[in-house]
Amino acid sequence: MAELQGLGAQLSEAEKSGVEIVAVSPDPNEQSQKVAEGLRLGYRFLADRDLAVARRFGLVHERGGPEGQDIPRPATVVLDRDGVVRWFSVSRNFQVRPDPGDVLRAVRSL
């Protein structure tokens, strides 16, 4: 969650209303809800329980989870108003996430 917090904290109020941050994970809805309320940063948390969406994006790490289950590869994608990919980053080490500054630069250059 750390990278989500960093991203939200660096967005101005005006920018928050002008861009939608959509966070997708296999976490159940109830858990996402708690996280969303706790952060109060206006993200949309979507539950991808069976990883169908992560799979469609080619972002599944097979048996990469703590219990050997399939798990999403951490990734950040910037889409313009037409839904076209303008920038993306996929982690090669799950500890590493894009710098929020880089993501914001991509958003601001749209």
Next chain:
Amino acid sequence: MSVSARLATLSVLVALGAVATYVLLFRVATIRNHPEGYVLAFAVATALAALAVARARGRRWPAWLALGFSGLLLMAGAWFNFVAARVPGTPTALHVGERAPDFTLPDATGRPVSLADYRGKKPVVLVFYRGYW
């Protein structure tokens, strides 16, 4: 304090300092995004402890203890960072300049949200994360 005891103490401080820095400053992108930093710090701690063992006269166990401690951290840290945390770099369905695949998923209240809902309205930052943290 003997030279060996000083080196052993410094070794433990470097190792513990690396753990504390990573845990406490995890939200700082520069720290989080350079996990090889803690592995390097553990290697320095191990080298200091090895030096402490070499310089030990008389009481040797503090130096050996520091070497065992830092050596274990180095092995565990290197394994975690270079083996366990690695994510395969297989190709994705993402291509700059192409439209992302559309999807519909339930939001936190169970309401279905489609990526296409934002089309023509807002840019979207789509974040895939592992959950659990």
